[in-house]
Every structure is written in structure tokens, then in C-alpha cells.
Amino acid sequence: MNVELRGLVKTWGRTRALDNVSLTLAPGQIVCLLGANGAGKTTLLCTIHGLIAPDAGGVWLDGRPFRRSDLELRRRMFFLADASGLFADQSVLRNLAVILRLYDADRPENEARVLSIMGELDLLPLAREPVGTLSRGQAYKVGLAALLAADPELWLLDEPFAAGLDPAGIDALKRHARAAAARGRTIIYSTQLLEVAERFADRACVLHQGRVHACDTLAVLRERAADQDNPLQEMFRKLRESAG
Amino acid sequence: MKNHSPAFERSLRRQVDAAVQGSPALRKEFARRSHLGRWRRVAAAVGWVFVVGPCWGLPALLALEMPFRPAGPATLAVCLLWLGGWFAAIWAEAGEWETARLPLWPESPGGLLTRHWARLRGLAAYWGLAAGGGLLGLGGAGGWTLPAWLAWALSVLLATLFFAAACVWLALSFPPRLRSRLTTGIIYGSGLLFFLEYQAANLLHQPDPPAWLSPVLTQGLRILHWLLPTAWPWAWLGGIKDGAWQPAVWLLLPTLGVIATLPCARRRLERAVGRAVEHDPITPPSAAVAASSAATPPRNAAGEISVPDIWFAGRSVPAGWWDRRLRHWFTAREQALADFAFPPGTRLGGAWRRIFTHAGLTLLLGLAMNHVSPAGRDWVLVTGGALVGAEALVSVWSTGRAFERGLRGPLGLPATACFPRYAVLGIGYRELSRMLFKHSVIQLPALVFLGAAGAGLGFALGYGDGWTAAGWGARISLLCFGLGWGQRPLQFAESNQIWPPLFAPSVLVALAFVLGYCVLACFAVITGDATSGRWLTAALAEAWLADRAYGRLYNRGFFDLTRPAPGGY
Numbered sequence: 001m002n003v004e005l006r007g008l009v010k011t012w013g014r015t016r017a018l019d020n021v022s023l024t025l026a027p028g029q030i031v032c033l034l035g036a037n038g039a040g041k042t043t044l045l046c047t048i049h050g051l052i053a054p055d056a057g058g059v060w061l062d063g064r065p066f067r068r069s070d071l072e073l074r075r076r077m078f079f080l081a082d083a084s085g086l087f088a089d090q091s092v093l094r095n096l097a098v099i100l101r102l103y104d105a106d107r108p109e110n111e112a113r114v115l116s117i118m119g120e121l122d123l124l125p126l127a128r129e130p131v132g133t134l135s136r137g138q139a140y141k142v143g144l145a146a147l148l149a150a151d152p153e154l155w156l157l158d159e160p161f162a163a164g165l166d167p168a169g170i171d172a173l174k175r176h177a178r179a180a181a182a183r184g185r186t187i188i189y190s191t192q193l194l195e196v197a198e199r200f201a202d203r204a205c206v207l208h209q210g211r212v213h214a215c216d217t218l219a220v221l222r223e224r225a226a227d228q229d230n231p232l233q234e235m236f237r238k239l240r241e242s243a244g
Numbered sequence: 245m246k247n248h249s250p251a252f253e254r255s256l257r258r259q260v261d262a263a264v265q266g267s268p269a270l271r272k273e274f275a276r277r278s279h280l281g282r283w284r285r286v287a288a289a290v291g292w293v294f295v296v297g298p299c300w301g302l303p304a305l306l307a308l309e310m311p312f313r314p315a316g317p318a319t320l321a322v323c324l325l326w327l328g329g330w331f332a333a334i335w336a337e338a339g340e341w342e343t344a345r346l347p348l349w350p351e352s353p354g355g356l357l358t359r360h361w362a363r364l365r366g367l368a369a370y371w372g373l374a375a376g377g378g379l380l381g382l383g384g385a386g387g388w389t390l391p392a393w394l395a396w397a398l399s400v401l402l403a404t405l406f407f408a409a410a411c412v413w414l415a416l417s418f419p420p421r422l423r424s425r426l427t428t429g430i431i432y433g434s435g436l437l438f439f440l441e442y443q444a445a446n447l448l449h450q451p452d453p454p455a456w457l458s459p460v461l462t463q464g465l466r467i468l469h470w471l472l473p474t475a476w477p478w479a480w481l482g483g484i485k486d487g488a489w490q491p492a493v494w495l496l497l498p499t500l501g502v503i504a505t506l507p508c509a510r511r512r513l514e515r516a517v518g519r520a521v522e523h524d525p526i527t528p529p530s531a532a533v534a535a536s537s538a539a540t541p542p543r544n545a546a547g548e549i550s551v552p553d554i555w556f557a558g559r560s561v562p563a564g565w566w567d568r569r570l571r572h573w574f575t576a577r578e579q580a581l582a583d584f585a586f587p588p589g590t591r592l593g594g595a596w597r598r599i600f601t602h603a604g605l606t607l608l609l610g611l612a613m614n615h616v617s618p619a620g621r622d623w624v625l626v627t628g629g630a631l632v633g634a635e636a637l638v639s640v641w642s643t644g645r646a647f648e649r650g651l652r653g654p655l656g657l658p659a660t661a662c663f664p665r666y667a668v669l670g671i672g673y674r675e676l677s678r679m680l681f682k683h684s685v686i687q688l689p690a691l692v693f694l695g696a697a698g699a700g701l702g703f704a705l706g707y708g709d710g711w712t713a714a715g716w717g718a719r720i721s722l723l724c725f726g727l728g729w730g731q732r733p734l735q736f737a738e739s740n741q742i743w744p745p746l747f748a749p750s751v752l753v754a755l756a757f758v759l760g761y762c763v764l765a766c767f768a769v770i771t772g773d774a775t776s777g778r779w780l781t782a783a784l785a786e787a788w789l790a791d792r793a794y795g796r797l798y799n800r801g802f803f804d805l806t807r808p809a810p811g812g813y
Contacts, residue, residue: 074350097248
């Protein structure tokens with residue numbers, strides 16, 4: 001899915017969480033959003049998903065202006081923030097069934113895929129457990145399983161590598177994300193882990209005080225940096241120094 | 245409509261079971277989870293029975309009472325309790341579902357409405373069954389005829405439908421602001437109007453009412469009967485006793501009205517979602533940054549948070565005059581401890597304000613009792629008592645937030661202080677307990693509220709003397725205080741403190757004991773039984789013993805979750 005952000009502005013009180021953010025993200029890319037706490041990463045993800053309406057600017061998906069009421073477009077994206085979208089008193093299976101119904105993906109031909117994903121994420125023995133009784137990482141896996149089973153065109157992930165996933169879960173997430181990108185899906189995630197961003201992204205967008213400071217491939221960012229080995233580290237250091 | 249495809253879920257479950265059975269490792273893990281989960285499921289199921297049990301027990305007791313007394317205020321109290329709890333539970337569930345989860349998923353407001361209904365109808369049906377089943381006892385004792393049974397069944401059915409639809413309507417209409425205060429306000433407001441209505445009815449049945457007043461009152465009462473939920477049970481019972489069908493007709497019209505206005509609610513939801521999307525600050529960055537910097541405690545040279553430094557975690561100190569006066573009673577360390585235990589600060593004055601807000605109506609009604617007829621006193625106090633009961637019932641549900649800490653006062657305060665959380669911080673049990681005790685005593689006015697409820701029940705049982713009622717109030721206050729402290733260890737029991745297979749049975753046995761004791765002691769105290777003094781003494785002694793025993797375990801590090809587990813599990 002082609003994502004185009006045009007002049008997004010969002011303010012919370014006197015703080016500009018998003019300050020004229022314009023980006024174009026082509027299909028088949030894994031994009032990571034980097035930035036200090038409060039830089040606007042989550043706000044940007046929520047704005048793309050329609051949970052937050054921008055004060056100015058807009059989001060175009062595949063060339064169509066996106067509105068929250070556009071259910072067809074909303075069914076083509078999936079926002080995995082944490083386990084808050086799940087139903088704690090219902091079992092893992094019921095949660096998957098409910099979410100897949102919402103995405104119109106609860107078809108018989110999808111069952112094998114769901115089963116395979118559950119097996120990959122170690123969810124099979126937990127299938128009958130209420131989500132509320134699971135650990136944070138396990139609950140996140142349920143959401144991740146729903147995302148993988150729904151196979152949306154646009155993945156929006158908020159701090160997926162700080163959600164309590166175990167190594168197997170992280171590995172599955174990375175593998176599926178790469179495969180999805182190869183199929184033309186667009187994956188946008190936020191993270192604070194520079195090492196992860198350097199290894200698991202086609203493009204890195206650095207947000208600073210609501211503005212896009214840089215958004216390019218890692219190769220380009222590396223070329224620009226004096227420290228070739230740690231371009232992102234260097235960029236963050238400079239941003240902190242300039243802010244100070 | 246269902247929120248999911250049962251066929252899809254069933255088929256998936258079959259395949260999951262087959263996969264688990266086919267793999268020894270998965271089978272082992274499944275068995276381990278099931279073993280742990282079994283106790284959890286049993287605890288949840290039995291715990292729910294314990295929670296709702298009193299609801300079923302009261303009608304049975306009333307049914308036993310029926311041969312000796314006609315259905316009267318006590319019956320109405322039960323009806324009100326049911327309706328209040330029912331209403332608040334469904335509403336809270338609706339709000340929780342709507343505001344927290346559904347906006348994340350791709351669904352239109354119309355779809356939300358349908359899914360709301362699918363979600364709530366089960367809960368509504370449960371309450372319908374509870375109300376219908378519980379009052380079977382009343383009907384049996386009252387010798388109802390077949391038409392009376394049918395009329396009652398239809399009334400329950402329609403009441404279920406009405407309340408579920410009304411809750412969906414409210415949830416859709418006020419999604420961002422589903423708060424218990426509104427529920428409380430509705431219940432109290434309705435109760436007050438019901439009281440006025442009853443007094444008007446008394447006036448109407450005077451031997452010589454003014455000629456001009458009679459038609460006004462007659463028309464007014466008819467309208468009030470239609471408008472006030474609290475008046476319906478009374479009307480139902482009165483009607484059903486004669487095998488009449490008017491109650492069903494009364495219910496049918498408002499039910500249809502609510503259903504007819506659901507499209508309006510949907511439009512309101514659309515606007516509300518629009519507003520929420522525009523203005524809902526999911527993560528206000530400035531606030532988050534400010535909070536994180538303010539909450540950073542000083543560290544020692546090794547970079548560890550030392551125990552005394554935890555007090556610097558950015559607590560707000562209440563600045564009101566009354567708060568400052570109250571805080572003089574606390575030592576500096578107790579103040580810091582209280583601020584830490586009840587973030588964002590003790591706010592004792594705020595608790596008092598809430599107490600007086602809620603207790604005020606009850607007290608006013610109590611004072612007004614001197615000026616109403618003896619029969620009216622029953623109704624007034626029982627209405628108050630039933631409303632309190634409805635709130636108390638809601639308070640034990642995780643979804644219900646009707647009772648806040650300040651309102652629950654001494655009964656609920658111990659529940660909000662999580663001892664195990666502090667066990668690793670090097671805080672002595674004695675100072676923690678002393679602080680809690682002072683904090684509880686400061687909120688003693690809340691007991692006036694509970695006392696008034698007890699007095700209401702006393703009046704319902706035929707004890708009409710003011711001093712007697714005051715005595716009940718005092719005794720019930722002490723009883724609540726004792727029970728609140730006594731059950732504290734039970735509230736903090738965690739599965740990792742007790743051997744897991746023994747956890748659920750031990751907690752349930754203890755819970756059964758506490759509940760049984762509560763019921764017996766309450767009855768003894770309320771009825772002014774000669775043994776009530778002993779019950780009270782026993783409750784206070786049990787509280788003292790539980791406090792001591794818990795403290796002993798606490799000081800021995802029994803609740804320190806960082807210590808090696810006993811028995812090696």
C-alpha cells in the first residue's frame with residue numbers, strides 16, 4: 001500500500017506533536033520511526049490509522065484521501081499497539097475469531113494459516129486460555145497472530161520490539177514482515193532500539209520534536225554520516241546537542 | 245448476529261486440539277496450563293456465585309418471610325437492589341467495551357451498535373434469569389396463579405430487553421464519559437422522586453384530600469409510574485399479585501421507545517467518535533515527558549533506587565485547609581507513606597466531600613422521617629438501603645466503579661492498600677498498618693452512610709424507634725469496620741504465596757467463612773438479636789487477630805516475592 005502524508009500537523013495544547021510531516025512510503029518497504037520519547041512516533045502511527053485526526057494535512061492511501069469512516073481502507077490496515085485491543089475475558093481462539101471476522105478473514109481456507117501462525121508463536125497450548133491470564137508477551141503474540149492471519153496491506157506497529165516478545169516471537173515477526181514486504185505490504189513500526197533499526201528496516205525516519213529530521217535508506221544515511229558504523233547514533237547525538 | 249463465526253472458531257478449536265494431541269511437548273504444556281487454569285476457572289465460577297449469591301439468597305429469605313408478612317418494603321428493596329446492580333453492571337460493561345477496544349478495529353458506528361447488542365444480551369439475559377429465578381420463591385410463597393406467573397415472566401423479559409437497550413443507548417450516547425457518578429445520580433434521583441411519589445400517594449389516600457389536588461396527584465402519579473424505574477417493581481408486584489397485565493404493558497411502551505431512539509444514539513455515537521478522534525490525546529507528549537522527569541527518584545552512587553528515595557517520586561500534596569488539618573495527625577513518614585500508597589496523594593478532604601455528597605441524601609431522608617407517616621418511614625429508609633445495596637453490589641465487580649475509595653471508607657480502604665507490593669521496600673508492617681488505620685478512621689463519616697442503610701433495613705423489619713435505628717447504625721458501622729479489616733488478608737492472597745493446588749480451595753473456604761459470617765452477623769445485628777454484641781465482638785476480635793497474623797507473616801518476609809519459593813515450586 002502506498003502511504004502518502006501531506007503536511008500533517010497535530011498539536012496537544014501548546015506542543016506540536018506533528019509539525020508539517022510529509023512523507024511518501026512506497027509499497028514493499030519496512031520503515032522504522034525513530035525518535036526520542038515524545039518525538040511524535042506514536043502520534044504519527046495513530047494519525048495514519050485514523051485514531052487521531054490531524055489539525056492540518058492529510059493521509060492518502062493508494063492515492064485515496066483517508067477518512068476514518070472509510071471502512072474499506074481501514075480493513076486494509078492493522079494497528080498493533082499493544083494488547084489493549086484484545087478482549088481480556090475471552091479466549092485466544094475467540095479473540096482471533098472476533099478480529100478475523102472484523103477483517104472478513106475468518107474463511108475456512110484461512111484456518112490452516114491461522115493454525116500455522118499459532119504454532120509458530122507458541123499459542124497452541126494457550127488457545128483456550130482467556131487473554132487476560134496471559135503474560136504481556138503472550139498477549140502481544142495473540143495480537144500479532146491476528147495481524148498475520150488478517151494479512152493487511154499496511155502494518156502499523158508501535159514498539160513491537162519492546163512488547164515482551166520472546167526471541168522466537170521476534171524472529172517470527174521479522175520473518176513474516178520481510179515476507180510481507182516482499183509481497184508488497186508496507187510495514188511501519190516505531191522503535192527506540194537503534195541496533196534493530198539498522199538491521200531491520202529499508203528506511204529509517206528520524207522524528208525530532210514532531211518534525212521529520214531525516215527519512216532515507218540506511219545506505220544514504222550512512223553516506224551522510226561521519227561515523228559510518230553508527231550513523232543513527234551520530235544523528236541522535238547531534239539532535240540532542242542541537243536541542244540542548 | 246454474533247461477533248465472531250462460531251463455525252470458524254469450532255473448526256479452529258478442533259484443529260488446535262488435534263495439533264496439541266499430536267505433539268508430546270504441546271500436550272505436556274497444554275496439561276500444565278490446564279492444570280493451573282482449572283483452579284482459576286473453578287475460582288472464577290465459584291467466586292461469581294459467591295458474588296451473586298446474596299442476590300439469590302435474599303429472595304429466598306424473603307420468600308420464607310412471606311407467609312408471615314405480605315410483600316412489602318423488603319421485597320421492594322430486593323427489586324431495587326437487583327435493578328440498580330443490573331443496570332450499572334450492563335452499563336459499565338458497555339462502556340468498557342466501547343471506549344477501550346472497538347475504536348481500534350475497522351467497524352462503523354452501526355456495526356458497533358450491533359456488536360454492542362451481541363455482547364450485552366448475554367449479560368442482560370443472565371440478570372433477567374437471576375431476577376426471574378430469584379422471585380420464583382416469592383411467587384411460590386405468595387401463592388400466585390398461572391396468569392400471575394405469566395405476567396411476571398413477561399415483565400422480566402421486557403425488563404431485560406429494556407435495560408439492555410437502555411444501556412446500549414447510554415453507552416452509545418455518552419461513550420467518552422461513561423462514569424459511575426451518572427449511574428449513581430440516576431439511581432439516587434430516581435429514588436428521591438419515588439419517595440416524593442410515595443408521599444404524594446399517601447396524601448392522596450388521606451380521608452379528605454383537597455378536591456382540587458386529587459386529579460392533579462392522580463395524573464402526576466400515573467406519569468411518574470411511567471417515568472421512574474424505581475417505581476416499576478412496586479407497580480409490578482402490586483399488579484401481578486392480582487394477576488394483572490398492566491406491568492407488562494407499562495414496560496412494553498418504554499422498551500419500544502428506547503429501541504426506537506437507538507438510531508438517534510447511533511448518530512450521537514458518530515459525532516462522539518468524531519470528537520474523540522479530534523481531541524482524544526492518546527499520548528500527550530508534553531505530559532508524558534513531564535511525568536517521567538517528575539517521577540524520577542534520586543539514585544545512590546551505584547545507580548540504585550534506595551528505599552527512602554522512593555518518597556520523592558513526584559507525589560502531589562493536597563493543599564486544602566481541611567487536608568492540612570487532617571494531615572497533622574500523621575507523622576511525616578506516615579504522610580509520605582500515605583502519599584505513596586494512595587497516589588496521587590491522600591486527598592482526605594476529597595474523600596470527605598464524596599462521602600458527604602453520597603451520605604447527604606440519606607441523612608436528609610432520615611431527618612425527614614420524623615415528619616412522615618410510620619408507613620412512609622419504611623419506604624424512605626428501605627429505598628435508601630436498597631440503593632446503597634445496589635451500589636455495594638456493583639462495587640465488587642471489576643467493571644463497576646460505582647464505589648470509590650472515599651465512599652467505601654473503612655470497609656473499602658484496606659482493599660486499596662496492596663501490602664505485598666511494599667514487602668520488598670523495607671517498610672514495616674506496623675507503620676503501614678498504623679497509617680492505614682488512621683486513614684480509615686478519618687473516613688469514619690462514611691459509616692453514617694452504611695449505618696443509615698442498616699437502619700433502613702431495621703425499619704423494614706418493623707423496628708420503628710429512632711434510638712433503636714441509631715443503635716443499629718452504630719453496630720453496623722463497627723461491624724463493617726471489623727469485617728473490612730478482617731478480610732484484608734484474604735483480599736491480598738495471591739496464588740504465588742500458597743501452593744497453587746491449595747490456593748483456590750483455601751481462598752474459597754475462607755471466603756465462604758467470611759461471607760457466611762457476614763450474613764449471620766448482619767442479621768443478628770440488624771434484628772437486634774441478643775447475641776448481636778457477641779457477633780460484634782467476634783468481628784472485631786477476628787479483625788485484630790487477622791491483622792496480627794498477617795503482620796507476622798509480612799514481617800517474616802512471607803510476601804516478599806523476591807525470596808526463594810517455599811517447596812521449590
